[in-house]
Structure formats: structure tokens, C-alpha cells
Amino acid sequence: MPLPQESGADDQQLVRYVLGLVPEDEAERLDQASIEHDDVALRLRIVEHDLVDAYVRRTLAQELRERFESYYLSLPRHRDRVRCAERFLRAVDRVAAREDAGMDGPSASGREPDDDPAPAASVWNPSRFGGRRFWRLSAVAGLLCVVSSSVLFERMRPAVRSSDPPIGHAAPDDQASARDQRQLPAPLPEAAARAAETPFVRVEPPEPPALVLTPQTRSIGSIPVTLVPTRGRLVAFELQIDSDEFPRYRVGLRDPAVNRIVWRSGWIKAGGTAAQASLTVVVPASMLKLQHYSLDLDGRRAGGLTEIVGSYAFHIADR
Amino acid sequence: MLTEAVFREEPLLTQFAFNRLLEWLDDGVESHGERYVEMRRRLVSYFERRDRAAPDELADETFNRIARTLEEEGVIVTRPPARYCYVVARFVLLEDFRRERKHVSLDERRPVIAPVYMIGGHDGPALRERRLDRLDRCLQELRPDQRDLVVDYYRDSRREKIERRRRLANRLGITMNALGIRVSRIRDALMACMERCPGP
Numbered sequence: 001m002p003l004p005q006e007s008g009a010d011d012q013q014l015v016r017y018v019l020g021l022v023p024e025d026e027a028e029r030l031d032q033a034s035i036e037h038d039d040v041a042l043r044l045r046i047v048e049h050d051l052v053d054a055y056v057r058r059t060l061a062q063e064l065r066e067r068f069e070s071y072y073l074s075l076p077r078h079r080d081r082v083r084c085a086e087r088f089l090r091a092v093d094r095v096a097a098r099e100d101a102g103m104d105g106p107s108a109s110g111r112e113p114d115d116d117p118a119p120a121a122s123v124w125n126p127s128r129f130g131g132r133r134f135w136r137l138s139a140v141a142g143l144l145c146v147v148s149s150s151v152l153f154e155r156m157r158p159a160v161r162s163s164d165p166p167i168g169h170a171a172p173d174d175q176a177s178a179r180d181q182r183q184l185p186a187p188l189p190e191a192a193a194r195a196a197e198t199p200f201v202r203v204e205p206p207e208p209p210a211l212v213l214t215p216q217t218r219s220i221g222s223i224p225v226t227l228v229p230t231r232g233r234l235v236a237f238e239l240q241i242d243s244d245e246f247p248r249y250r251v252g253l254r255d256p257a258v259n260r261i262v263w264r265s266g267w268i269k270a271g272g273t274a275a276q277a278s279l280t281v282v283v284p285a286s287m288l289k290l291q292h293y294s295l296d297l298d299g300r301r302a303g304g305l306t307e308i309v310g311s312y313a314f315h316i317a318d319r
Numbered sequence: 320m321l322t323e324a325v326f327r328e329e330p331l332l333t334q335f336a337f338n339r340l341l342e343w344l345d346d347g348v349e350s351h352g353e354r355y356v357e358m359r360r361r362l363v364s365y366f367e368r369r370d371r372a373a374p375d376e377l378a379d380e381t382f383n384r385i386a387r388t389l390e391e392e393g394v395i396v397t398r399p400p401a402r403y404c405y406v407v408a409r410f411v412l413l414e415d416f417r418r419e420r421k422h423v424s425l426d427e428r429r430p431v432i433a434p435v436y437m438i439g440g441h442d443g444p445a446l447r448e449r450r451l452d453r454l455d456r457c458l459q460e461l462r463p464d465q466r467d468l469v470v471d472y473y474r475d476s477r478r479e480k481i482e483r484r485r486r487l488a489n490r491l492g493i494t495m496n497a498l499g500i501r502v503s504r505i506r507d508a509l510m511a512c513m514e515r516c517p518g519p
Binding site: 020031034036037045049053057077087089090091095099 | 357362399450496499503
């Protein structure tokens with residue numbers, strides 16, 4: 001019973017087969033095909049790899065994920081397989097990050113195995129972009145777009161409350177967060193001064209400029225650092241995302257010391273450029289101590305389903 | 320074709336019997352044992368999907384019985400060899416079901432609620448880094464073109480993943496399916512390099 005190659009519909013059938021969701025007679029037919037037919041056997045292998053990878057990458061739809069966890073992960077051998085996939089994908093991402101950082105240099109195939117991995121992306125780490133003028137210009141262009149749209153937004157919206165939740169308390173629920181609009185794009189100094197002159201804006205410009213963060217790739221390079229802000233100020237972060245696939249996002253500030261979300265933004269839309277989607281959030285300085293943090297990014301789909309998108313590590317250092 | 324002899328339990332295969340099994344599996348096309356390795360993998364996966372506690376042993380039992388049939392009958396009429404492997408495997412499976420019913424309640428075979436599994440939550444940081452370093456070294460041991468292929472194929476690119484893979488296949492002049500097969504094999508080799516990493 002050979003299956004057509006590169007057939008999405010048949011891959012769906014194989015996914016259901018792997019997850020024990022097909023009727024018994026169909027399962028027996030696929031059992032036989034998986035042993036007897038080379039193309040089915042190989043396709044099944046690819047499908048199972050992709051299914052496990054999708055679970056590790058957290059891109060499985062909720063229903064499939066639940067079935068995967070309740071059925072597939074009930075076997076110790078499958079749990080081992082997922083653990084191995086995690087390690088494998090982490091290693092791949094690490095190599096990919098190094099290759100991305102050194103794209104203007106020698107090709108990946110010519111690189112010595114002992115080369116140090118590139119440090120994580122940081123606006124204070126120019127070697128990250130090296131000779132990649134294109135990406136630098138794109139980042140500047142992206143920031144200008146964010147700034148210009150923020151100036152327009154600032155002129156149009158009413159006053160923003162500057163009350164900050166105390167450390168240890170999560171932000172209010174979604175409706176309150178939407179009203180509160182804690183996230184603000186980071187304005188350029190002159191634009192911020194102009195905005196501050198209007199009667200409708202109460203927020204002082206954050207300092208220093210937005211810290212650009214990329215998703216954690218488990219690289220052993222340095223974590224982006226921002227200096228401890230002046231008391232009462234705001235700290236801006238620009239989170240670069242691989243693709244803008246959610247209508248809304250929410251950012252949570254996680255304190256690893258207590259492993260809890262200590263601050264959360266409202267549901268916001270991504271901005272940036274066509275080349276690089278990003279989100280800009282502004283965190284009250286009073287929330288931050290001299291330590292590591294992470295910004296956990298969630299995406300919310302149209303139906304209300306929330307998914308974990310990524311995590312962005314950074315460190316607050318003393319002036 | 321199938322006789323009572325198939326169900327007897329016998330000692331392990333002799334080297335001669337094993338070589339004969341390999342030759343039969345190759346079906347006229349020398350594979351240097353690769354056909355055996357691939358067929359064993361399929362049988363193990365089959366027994367796994369059927370919730371068997373010892374899929375490796377059942378796969379070996381399947382081959383033992385086929386080798387005995389070859390030894391006693393001289394020839395196996397059922398073709399291709401893969402079909403016969405399935406037929407015998409199915410008997411081995413049914414036998415294992417019967418054995419299990421005698422000792423274990425059917426309700427206990429697969430737990431209703433799987434143990435809580437946390438992605439990335441099982442290794443301490445030091446152990447995680449050691450394992451990553453080991454896998455990193457395994458990646459570096461690949462040929463540069465293989466390493467680039469694996470990294471490009473599996474890197475996290477979300478929505479662009481399919482398009483990236485399509486571009487890879489086009490660049491290599493092969494189908495998406497062939498590309499998937501190629502990287503799956505490299506991946507399995509990496510897992511073997513990592514040790515104790517079972518593939519599907």
C-alpha cells in the first residue's frame with residue numbers, strides 16, 4: 001500500500017497513526033506498509049521526527065500536543081526520544097546562531113571547529129553584526145519606524161497611568177492591561193521631548209536606549225547587558241521575533257531567583273520592519289535589580305489560544 | 320509457509336544462519352548489512368507502536384524465527400522478504416499479547432495519564448551543557464556539507480521552515496521526501512554518536 005510522496009494529506013494520516021488515533025483496521029494496514037514498503041517506512045520516520053520536533057519547538061496545536069503528551073509520552077522510550085530531540089535541536093540552534101553571526105566571514109564549511117560561538121545579539125555588541133551593514137541599517141530603519149509611529153500614537157492617545165505594580169505582583173488581567181497600555185515604544189530623545197510637551201503624555205523617556213534582544217538559543221555567548229536605570233525611569237527592550245504569526249503578544253518579566261513572572265505587559269502587536277519583526281516593551285525600572293532576568297514572550301491566536309513564543313535573557317548591571 | 324516450528328524458542332543464531340538471513344533480506348542486492356539494520360529498526364518501531372515492553376527482543380525473535388525457517392525449509396516462498404518479516408512479526412506480536420494477558424491486566428498496558436514531562440526540565444545546567452558539548456562535537460565530526468544540511472534543515476525558523484526546506488531540496492536537485500530521508504539518516508547517526516538516543 002504505497003503512499004504518494006510529498007503528500008500532506010497522507011502525512012496527516014501518519015501523524016494520527018503515530019498518535020494512536022486511527023481505527024484498528026487502518027492501523028493494521030499501516031503496520032504492514034511501514035514494514036513492507038520502503039517509501040512508507042521512510043515517510044513515517046520523517047513524520048515522527050517532525051512531530052517530536054514540533055513538540056519540542058512548542059508549535060503543536062493544543063489538541064495534538066495534549067494527545068502527544070498523554071499517548072506518545074506515556075512510553076519511556078518515546079520520552080527518551082523527545083529528550084534527545086531537545087538536545088539535538090539545541091545543538092543545531094547553537095551552530096545556526098554561530099553561523100548567522102559569522103555570515104560575512106569564512107563560510108561555515110571552512111570554519112574551524114574550535115571557533116568561539118558568536119555572542120548573543122546586543123546593541124552594545126557590534127561584533128554581533130560585524131560587517132553586516134544590511135542588518136545594521138535594517139535595525140536602525142526598524143527603530144525609526146517604531147519611533148515615528150510612536151510619536152503619532154503619543155499625540156493621539158489619552159494620558160497614561162504611570163502606576164507600577166509592586167515586585168511580586170503580576171499585572172492585572174487582560175482587560176485592565178489593555179486599558180493600562182504599559183508597553184510604550186521607545187522614542188528618540190527629540191521626539192520624546194516633543195511628546196512630553198503635550199498635556200496628554202506623562203511618561204518620561206526611558207534611558208538608556210532600547211536593549212535589542214533575540215530569542216535564547218542556549219548559546220554559551222554573553223547575555224545582553226543593560227545598566228541599572230535611574231530611579232523612577234523606564235527601561236525599554238526591543239524583542240526581535242522570527243516571524244510575526246500572532247495577532248497579539250504579551251511579555252512577562254521573569255525573575256529567575258524566584259522563578260516567577262513579576263511584571264507583565266498588556267497584549268500588544270508586533271512592529272519592526274519587513275526584514276525583522278519585533279516588539280518593544282518598556283519595563284518600570286523599579287522592577288529591576290542587579291541580576292539576570294528573562295522576558296517570556298507569549299502569543300495569542302485569534303481564537304484566544306495562548307502559546308509560548310520564546311524567552312529573552314538579559315542582565316542588569318551596575319553603573 | 321508457517322508451521323508450528325515458527326513458534327518454538329531456540330538458541331541464538333549461528334554466524335552461518337545470520338549470514339544466510341542477511342543474504343535473504345538483501346534479495347540479490349548486496350547491502351553490507353544495511354538492509355538488516357533498516358528492517359530491524361522498522362520492526363522495533365512496529366512493536367513500540369503496539370505498546371510492547373521489549374520491542375528490541377521481539378524484533379530479534381522475529382529474525383530468529385525467519386532464520387530458523389530458512390535453515391529448515393531452505394527457501395521462503397513469500398515475497399518480498401519485507402512482507403514475510405511483517406507476517407512473522409505479527410505472529411510474534413499476537414503471541415506477546417497472549418503472554419501478557421496471562422500475567423498483566425490489559426488496563427495497565429499504557430497509563431491513562433502520562434508522567435508530567437517538562438521540556439528542558441530534566442537536566443541540570445551542567446549536565447545539559449556537557450550533553451550539548453558532546454552533540455556539538457558530533458556535529459563537527461560530520462562532513463561540512465552534511466553539517467550545513469542538518470543545521471539548515473532543522474534550525475528553528477517557524478513559518479519559513481517549509482520554504483527553507485523546499486529551497487534546500489531545490490538546491491540539491493532532489494525531492495522534499497528525499498531530502499527528509501537524507502537528513503533523517505544524518506540525524507540518526509548523530510543520535511547514535513550521542514549514545515542512548517533511540518530513533519523512530
